[in-house]
Amino acid sequence: xxxxxxxxxxxxxxxxxxxxxxxxxxxxxxxxxxxxxxxxxxxxxxxxxxxxxxxxxxxxxxxxxxxxxxxxxxxxxxxxxxxxxxxxxxxxxxxxxxxxxxxxxxxxxxxxxxxxxxxxxxxxxxxxxxxxxxxxxxxxxxxxxxxxxxxxxxxxxxxxxxxxxxxxxxxxxxxxxxxxxxxxxxxxxxxxxxxxxxxxxxxxxxxxxxxxxxxxxxxxxxxxxxxxxxxxxxxxxxxxxxxxxxxxxxxxxxxxxxxxxxxxxxxxxxxxxxxxxxxxxxxxxxxxxxxxxxxxxxxxxxxxxxxxxxxxxxxxxxxxxxxxxxxxxxx
Amino acid sequence: xxxxxxxxxxxxxxxxxxxxxxxxxxxxxxxxxxxxxxxxxxxxxxxxxxxxxxxxxxxxxxxxxxxxxxxxxxxxxxxxxxxxxxxxxxxxxxxxxxxxxxxxxxxxxxxxxxxxxxxxxxxxxxxxxxxxxxxxxxxxxxxxxxxxxxxxxxxxxxxxxxxxxxxxxxxxxxxxxxxxxxxxxxxxxxxxxxxxxxxxxxxxxxxxxxxxxxxxxxxxxxxxxxxxxxxxxxxxxxxxxxxxxxxxxxxxxxxxxxxxxxxxxxxxxxxxxxxxxxxxxxxxxxxxxxxxxxxxxxxxxxxxxxxxxxxxxxxxxxxxxxxxxxxxxxx
Numbered sequence: 001x002x003x004x005x006x007x008x009x010x011x012x013x014x015x016x017x018x019x020x021x022x023x024x025x026x027x028x029x030x031x032x033x034x035x036x037x038x039x040x041x042x043x044x045x046x047x048x049x050x051x052x053x054x055x056x057x058x059x060x061x062x063x064x065x066x067x068x069x070x071x072x073x074x075x076x077x078x079x080x081x082x083x084x085x086x087x088x089x090x091x092x093x094x095x096x097x098x099x100x101x102x103x104x105x106x107x108x109x110x111x112x113x114x115x116x117x118x119x120x121x122x123x124x125x126x127x128x129x130x131x132x133x134x135x136x137x138x139x140x141x142x143x144x145x146x147x148x149x150x151x152x153x154x155x156x157x158x159x160x161x162x163x164x165x166x167x168x169x170x171x172x173x174x175x176x177x178x179x180x181x182x183x184x185x186x187x188x189x190x191x192x193x194x195x196x197x198x199x200x201x202x203x204x205x206x207x208x209x210x211x212x213x214x215x216x217x218x219x220x221x222x223x224x225x226x227x228x229x230x231x232x233x234x235x236x237x238x239x240x241x242x243x244x245x246x247x248x249x250x251x252x253x254x255x256x257x258x259x260x261x262x263x264x265x266x267x268x269x270x271x272x273x274x275x276x277x278x279x280x281x282x283x284x285x286x287x288x289x290x291x292x293x294x295x296x297x298x299x300x301x302x303x304x305x306x307x308x309x310x311x312x313x314x315x316x317x318x319x320x321x322x323x324x325x326x327x328x329x330x331x
Numbered sequence: 332x333x334x335x336x337x338x339x340x341x342x343x344x345x346x347x348x349x350x351x352x353x354x355x356x357x358x359x360x361x362x363x364x365x366x367x368x369x370x371x372x373x374x375x376x377x378x379x380x381x382x383x384x385x386x387x388x389x390x391x392x393x394x395x396x397x398x399x400x401x402x403x404x405x406x407x408x409x410x411x412x413x414x415x416x417x418x419x420x421x422x423x424x425x426x427x428x429x430x431x432x433x434x435x436x437x438x439x440x441x442x443x444x445x446x447x448x449x450x451x452x453x454x455x456x457x458x459x460x461x462x463x464x465x466x467x468x469x470x471x472x473x474x475x476x477x478x479x480x481x482x483x484x485x486x487x488x489x490x491x492x493x494x495x496x497x498x499x500x501x502x503x504x505x506x507x508x509x510x511x512x513x514x515x516x517x518x519x520x521x522x523x524x525x526x527x528x529x530x531x532x533x534x535x536x537x538x539x540x541x542x543x544x545x546x547x548x549x550x551x552x553x554x555x556x557x558x559x560x561x562x563x564x565x566x567x568x569x570x571x572x573x574x575x576x577x578x579x580x581x582x583x584x585x586x587x588x589x590x591x592x593x594x595x596x597x598x599x600x601x602x603x604x605x606x607x608x609x610x611x612x613x614x615x616x617x618x619x620x621x622x623x624x625x626x627x628x629x630x631x632x633x634x635x636x637x638x639x640x641x642x643x644x645x646x647x648x649x650x651x652x653x654x655x656x657x658x659x660x661x662x
Contacts, residue, residue: 137579147515150523184478184564192481192561214568218576230523231562233515235569237545242573245549246605248468253604263597266590270598273584274577 004036007314008099009307010086011041011049012068013106015300021105022049024307029056031308032315038099040065040086065089071300075109079117087111091118094293101294101314103285105302112148115288115295122323124330127152128290129160129229130297131167132236135277136220142168142177143217143225147233148288154198157181157226158205162329163289164224165207170320171313172223179205180212180222182231187211202226243275284309287317289326294318335367338645339430340638341417342372342380343399344437346631352436353380355638360387362639363646369430371396371417396420402631406440410448418442422449425624432625432645434616436633443479446619446626453654455661458483459621460491460560461628462498463567466608467551473499473508474548474556478564479619485529488512488557489536493660494620495555496538501651502644503554510536511543511553513562518542533557574606615640618648620657625649 007028011021018041025037036059039046043064050060067082079088090102091114104111108130116128132146144164149156161179168177181202183191188199190211202208212222217235227235250271254264284306285298294317298310338359342352349372356368367390370377374395381391398413410419421433422445435442439461447459463477475495480487492510499508512533514522519530521542533539543553548566558566581602585595615637616629625648629641 137576150515182565184481184561195561214565214570215572217569218572230515230526231565234513234545234562235565238548238566238569239545241546241549245468246577249605249608250601253601253607256604257601259597259601266594267598267601270581270584270588270590271602273587274580276584277580 008038010104013104023304027308028311119293125290138220145229177223183211339369341435344435354635358639359642450624456621469551508554514542
């Protein structure tokens, strides 16, 4: 039997706590026999939920974290005023070696700040980053940075390229990932001064395939799309809005064409299948890359299945020794 | 009868010249009885096409423009080495008052450079800009800047807000247009230093509705979306790629579900209707805003219908006195 793997889970993070984190934790325990969970939140609340959902007490440790950080709280103020939050204590468990990873669907900014402050940066990393998986015709691919660093210099893009390639290869199963730089044209001389300088740095990397235009994202022309966090955040939220908007447009056209119920059912069925590549639930969460420990954030609206997938992904990051690989690539 | 309106048309611009510009010109002549067209390109070629398509010679003036600027030529080099291009001479006709507007589906960069160099800027304008219409649940809305200015300062955003509001109201038929700033969050304190400063400037404008996130574009939360040209270009091309990518995904799921031909026809029919809001053909082209004259650019792939709509839109810009309105708002 494989040795135990310890993952800390924020029970009071996200829009649907404590139910979804607990339900996701239960799925993870059922699916991974070597998993031990450290559940963080106000002890009464967590214990009650553990019993209500019937989690296996022998594989669960409850850690009292009385402070709850809200989804919209300013990160630094929240961390200062709430030293006993699930976010602070969860990263602390990783730092102290009690857990090998921490996962949360909570406040992304606070999670990033806490992971950087508590775990620190990996040797050689200028700035940690957070990516997002992005739907493409070839399946999910990686978009870096997704909002952690609004402005970047050339050397940051270089590090993100290396970390992104490793993540795409070892956690997303992409063979020889291709890294592209989001830009306004394919030609080397396109873009702002920063982007031109970045291009000249990146072209030294064997994984770099050049500039990628807006039209090349959904087609999956690269496996890792590099951009600053301002752009990444806009694209991330834009992408998330596509299924809902199209559902609305589809509903309008079905009305206009006065489809009968059987026809509507057929169209909706095909459409749902069509939008499956946009279903982020299958991914769950992403680790902050460049942090000295596995600390992972998921979508605020995470379902139990998304939490389950985030825990599984965290285990996977530990198993493939993500951070050791990043260290080797950077140093 | 209304007095004649003279529009110059680039016959050798775009991916499908001369056929599409000429076919679009013909549609425009048939639809607007007060329209006179000035057709630019190599004289032999243009004359032959005019006759082949049976355009009304009494309402057409052919201007010999032997130089052809390619779609991918560097703008400044092209303008220097090709003084007798349709792009240079077309803007010249506007400058000299022989035409009230010039339209082209050609090289956007060269068109912008030529319009700025030949027509100059409107009094009080720091930088001319080009927008793009963007599909939303409420219909097409305006995204500014779409690629002309990769980096912007706060004062540029201010002018773009004013010019964009006027365009949305008078050319797109939006009542009391709302202007939003694309940003990584709704709160006033979000974004880069430039964006924070821009927000503080913009909030003085009655039309400003605050920060707009990536998820709020397709839902049409604002009528004018402000961003720098780097972001605008990425979003423009991303948006254009959506129909094609979804068509591919739809085709995959129809195969997977093994629909019979009748079912496929139904689904495709509804889907086509669903994607209609993304059909740029209905818009045709946009004027460079802030230039002293109406000079308009359309998509390189413009169909005859798109060219026709671009000509109609150019006439509309003249009729509503777009530039006089911009001048009043800025000075």
